[in-house]
Amino acid sequence: MASKLPDLLWAQRVPHVYLTIDLPNVTASTAKIELTEDSMHFVGNGGIDQSKYEVTVNFLKSIDIEKSSHAIKPRNVIFFLVKKEEEWWPRLAKEGKARNIKVDWNNWKEEDEADEDEQPPSDFDMSQFGGMDGMDFSGMGGMGGMGGMGDMSGLGDMGGMGGMGGMGGMGGMGEPDDEDDDDDDIPDLEAGEGEKEGDEIKEEKKPEEEEEAKEEPKSE
Incomplete structure (x- = not known):
């Protein structure tokens, strides 16, 4: 039985590319993903009927394989691809346009709209890449630092704000009235x-x- 061709969605920023294989219910145990500096190859079962899908993309420019990674999610397979050279790509594939490669409009931004300090789109939750070799989170807009929100425990003192219930004690303000x-x-x-x-x-x-x-x- 011939393999089916899945749709690919892509968006980019100057330093990296967000690539999605739009295929739900991918069986991680049978999926095979090969990521090189110049290409991505995927083969695996997915969809409602668990059909076999396969796709290969030859990138327009090279990527840094050590800093790039991927994750299989319930609704799709996502890739965070770090460009070797920080430049704007006019397209994703070296061969040109392909019928199954589409713009990810939900995550797309024009070159002059991108913010260097912006966080990755929610679809590309970096926790999905936890433990991947070469994945440098320090350059991800400080997302790792968000964990530091745990330090807000120090704000437990704000629980003292409950002490503002002590404002009820301001009923003591009634004392001047007594006087x-x-x-x-x-x-x-x-x-x-x-x-x-x-x-x-x-x-x-x-x-x-x-x-x-x-x-x-x-x-x-």
Whole structure:
């Protein structure tokens, strides 16, 4: 039975190429991938019916085989190809256009749009290349450093932000109100004292009133 030809999708940046064999359910145990400086050859079973697929691509320019790598994923096979010379390729294959080679528009950027510090597309998750010889992650826009986010454990102190629940303690701000209440009570206390003084005055006047009452009959 003749092998089928899978579709290839490609995108690039000045330093590297993103190449995808658009074939799901590739059986890793039976797939054979040969990657050289000038070409890529794939043969393996995939698709719903696990048919045999095979494809060969002769690259327009050479790649650095030591820094390039690939990974078999559930939906496709991906390649991260590092160019030997950092330059823009007008096409992927040396032979020219091929009916099964298509532009990966989801990941494509024009030469003047590419950012040197940008991270690889999500489809090309670098964790898929973990442990590959020659794979230098230091030049991958610091993705490895993202793991350093684990250091955010130091932000556990921010858990103290929960202490802002202690802002409830700002209910203690009510204390000045209590003091104000005390201040408001002061006039009442003075009034009370005034009343006591008034009572004392009245008490002092009682004897005089009694004397005046006694003197009235004498005037008659």
